[in-house]
Amino acid sequence: MTESALLADILRTARGVALAVFPLAALFAVFQALFLRLPRLEITRIAIGTLLAAVGLFLFLLGVAVGFMPFGKAIGEAVGAMPQQWLVVLFGAALGFVTTWGEPAVRVLADQVEQASAGAIRQGLVLLAMCIGVAVAVGLGMLRIAYELPLVWMLVPGYVLVIALVWMSDRGFVAIAVDSGGVATGPLANTFLLALALGASGAVAGRDPLTHGLGLVALISLAPIIALMVLGFIVRLKERSTEVGS
Amino acid sequence: MLTLLKLKLPETLKAVAPLITVITFLQFTVVGASADVFLQFLAGAALVTVGLLLLLTGIDFGILPMGRFIGGKLAEKNSIPLLLVVAFALGFATTAAEPDVLVLAGQVDEASQGALRQQPLVYLISAGVGLSVAIAFYRVVRGFSMRALLTVLLALMIVSTFAAPAGWIPLAYDAGSVTTGALTGPVVLAVALGVSAVIAGRSAVNDGFGLLGIASIGPIILILIIGVLAR
Numbered sequence: 474m475t476e477s478a479l480l481a482d483i484l485r486t487a488r489g490v491a492l493a494v495f496p497l498a499a500l501f502a503v504f505q506a507l508f509l510r511l512p513r514l515e516i517t518r519i520a521i522g523t524l525l526a527a528v529g530l531f532l533f534l535l536g537v538a539v540g541f542m543p544f545g546k547a548i549g550e551a552v553g554a555m556p557q558q559w560l561v562v563l564f565g566a567a568l569g570f571v572t573t574w575g576e577p578a579v580r581v582l583a584d585q586v587e588q589a590s591a592g593a594i595r596q597g598l599v600l601l602a603m604c605i606g607v608a609v610a611v612g613l614g615m616l617r618i619a620y621e622l623p624l625v626w627m628l629v630p631g632y633v634l635v636i637a638l639v640w641m642s643d644r645g646f647v648a649i650a651v652d653s654g655g656v657a658t659g660p661l662a663n664t665f666l667l668a669l670a671l672g673a674s675g676a677v678a679g680r681d682p683l684t685h686g687l688g689l690v691a692l693i694s695l696a697p698i699i700a701l702m703v704l705g706f707i708v709r710l711k712e713r714s715t716e717v718g719s
Numbered sequence: 720m721l722t723l724l725k726l727k728l729p730e731t732l733k734a735v736a737p738l739i740t741v742i743t744f745l746q747f748t749v750v751g752a753s754a755d756v757f758l759q760f761l762a763g764a765a766l767v768t769v770g771l772l773l774l775l776t777g778i779d780f781g782i783l784p785m786g787r788f789i790g791g792k793l794a795e796k797n798s799i800p801l802l803l804v805v806a807f808a809l810g811f812a813t814t815a816a817e818p819d820v821l822v823l824a825g826q827v828d829e830a831s832q833g834a835l836r837q838q839p840l841v842y843l844i845s846a847g848v849g850l851s852v853a854i855a856f857y858r859v860v861r862g863f864s865m866r867a868l869l870t871v872l873l874a875l876m877i878v879s880t881f882a883a884p885a886g887w888i889p890l891a892y893d894a895g896s897v898t899t900g901a902l903t904g905p906v907v908l909a910v911a912l913g914v915s916a917v918i919a920g921r922s923a924v925n926d927g928f929g930l931l932g933i934a935s936i937g938p939i940i941l942i943l944i945i946g947v948l949a950r
Contacts, residue, residue, distance in 0.1 A: 489821075493902050496812035500805075501785055508792050515784070521720065522781010529773025530901055532766050540763010544742065547752035555749070564745070571737040575767075577774055578904035580734060582931075585783075585908055589923035624889055629877055636873050639866050645924040648865050651932025656904050661738070691892030694935060 482538045490531045494523065533577070534660060541664045548665065549672025558619045561673055562612045568665050569611030569693070573604045578656035586649050594645070599701065603653050606700030607693055611666055614689040618673045624688040631695045638702035643712070646705025653697040658690050666693065724776050731772040739764050774901065782902065783909045790913020794860070802860060802914075803853045809910065810852030810934055813903040815845040820894075843945070844894050844938045851937025852907065855930040859914055859921065865929055872936050879943035887946030894938050907931055 501519065505511060511519075548568075552561050573579055579600065587596040617627060639647055670689040742764075746757050793802050814820055824840040858868055880888060912927035921927075 492816040493813070496816050497782075497785075497902065497906055500809060500812070501789065504789050504792065508796065509788055511788065515788075519781045519785045519788075522777045522779070523785070524777070525720075525773050525780060526777025526782050526902065529770045529775070529777055531770065533770030533774055533901070536763040536766030536768075536770055538763075540760045540766065543756045544746075544750075544752060544760040544763075547750050547756055548745065551745075551750040551752075560749075564749075567741055571741045575734045575738045575771070577771055577778075577901045580730070580775065581778055581783075581905045582908065585905075585912065586924075586928070589912060589927055594924075623885070624892070625880060625885075628888070628892060629880060632873050632877055636870055639869050639873075644866075645922075647869070648925060648927075648929030648932070651869060651936075652908070652928050652930070653932075655931035655935040659901060688889035688892065691889060694892075698932070 479539065483535060486531055486535045486538055489534060490527055493530065494527045498523065537660050537664055541661070542668075545664045545668030549668040552669055552672040558615075561619065561669075562615045565615040565666070565669055566608040566612035568669060569662075570604045570608040572661040572665050573607040573657055573697075574600070576657065576659040576661050578659050579603055579653075582649075582652055582656050590645065594649070598704070599649070599653070602700045602704045603657060603697040606653075606696035606698075607657055607662070609700075610692040610696030611669075611689065614670060614692045615673055617688075617692075618670060624691065628691055628695065631692075631699065635695070635698055635702065638699065638706060641709075642702040642705035643709040646701055646708065650698045650701035650705065653701050654694040657697045658693050662693055663690075666690075720776070720780055723780055724772065727772055727776045727779070731768060731775060734771060735764065735768050778902075778905045782905055786906045786909020787913035787916070790910035790915075791917045792913075793910070794914045794917035799857070799860065802856055806853040806856040807849040809849075809907065811845045811849035813906065814848040815841055817903055820844055840894075843941065847894075847938030847941035848934050850941075851934045852930060854937070855933040856911070856914065858929075858933075859911060859926045860918065862918075862921065862926070865925065868933070869929075872933065872940070876936060876940050876943070879940055879947060883943040883946035887943065891939050891942035891946065894942050904931055907934065 505516070548564075552564065555561060583596040583599040583603075586594050586599050613627065616622075617624065638650075642650070666689060742760060746752060746760075752760075789805075793805060796802075820841055821837070824837040824844070854868075858865065880891075883891065907930050908928070911930045912923055915921040915923055915926040918926075
């Protein structure tokens with residue numbers, strides 16, 4: 474990597490982080506001035522935390538841009554050259570699991586669920602369900618690309634299933650489940666999983682990457698919703714059977 | 720804060736270890752990228768690990784409390800218009816600034832060979848998020864059923880999927896899922912938990928969550944509908 478390319482990455486990432494932090498800081502400043510009037514101690518705490526998060530996000534995204542992007546491309550190229558389609562499915566599933574496992578927003582959500590439910594729904598359980606969900610989704614997404622199935626064939630039945638599960642699942646899991654769809658697609662997934670999908674779809678000449686490569690993100694946000702709602706359904710069934718039993 | 724950093728260290732290492740292991744395994748089995756690219760990956764992994772540690776600590780230490788304060792105050796003010804305005808602003812501003820959204824919009828711009836421009840697309844997605852965050856907050860305050868709201872929104876989404884031109888479908892669904900990034904997600908989550916904590920009779924589990932999900936469904940429906948209109 475040349476120095477100028479590195480510098481460009483640093484500047485782009487810094488700009489991105491500044492853009493992400495600015496609206497939050499502005500919102501807080503307006504609130505503080507108009508309504509909140511928090512004591513200085515709290516403001517210092519919030520400022521330090523925000524600064525820490527901003528520096529952390531900068532390093533995280535820089536690491537992704539400098540270190541992960543080129544490797545993501547290499548994975549895409551390797552996958553594109555691979556004759557065995559089932560291997561691609563396996564890779565997809567493995568990468569889907571580990572990227573979700575490392576995604577920051579996924580961890581924050583799982584943490585908040587444990588806190589909000591006062592420990593009734595454990596962080597690890599939410600995390601595991603989401604990772605399994607994404608692993609299955611990426612595997613299916615790779616199959617879809619290999620066999621050229623239309624995305625709609627998976628999305629529509631998937632979301633119809635979600636509507637059914639909304640009414641069948643434990644009420645406490647419904648809201649958490651829809652949130653999980655939003656957080657599963659973070660910077661790690663965007664780097665590795667999109668590169669994988671683009672590599673796999675580029676392998677077949679003449680395919681439009683817009684309709685064949687990118688749809689994977691849609692599946693990645695659908696799968697954890699189903700996984701958590703199924704978990705909620707199981708929890709509800711268990712509760713019902715203990716009620717009947719006692 | 721130092722104790723919090725220490726507390727988050729094992730979690731951070733646990734979070735990144737599987738990714739690094741799998742990538743290393745892939746490198747030596749099938750990918751075989753050049754040594755340069757692999758070393759770059761390892762350097763990146765070090766940055767990502769330190770970054771994640773600081774990010775998770777900072778979110779716990781400052782960002783989540785900030786969100787909860789704002790949410791709590793919003794609920795106390797008990798003014799629906801104020802709540803809706805703040806919710807829309809929160810959704811719009813944070814999404815418009817999210818690097819993920821820019822990246823996606825850029826990719827679409829490129830893939831469609833300039834037919835769909837990056838900047839208008841960013842604003843479009845942001846407005847969709849702002850609107851859905853406002854609807855979701857309204858639900859928390861009025862306390863109507865999450866199940867009913869989701870059913871209506873998802874049904875609308877499925878119907879518009881059938882009506883939209885095929886090329887717009889992956890674009891719409893992708894636009895919905897890149898909107899909630901590493902900072903926006905925790906903030907929206909914390910504001911919602913703050914609101915639900917102050918309003919009497921709201922449970923954190925049922926009412927504090929769901930906003931991010933609805934914030935992702937909004938832009939999907941919006942872009943699908945635009946696709947229908949554009950055909």
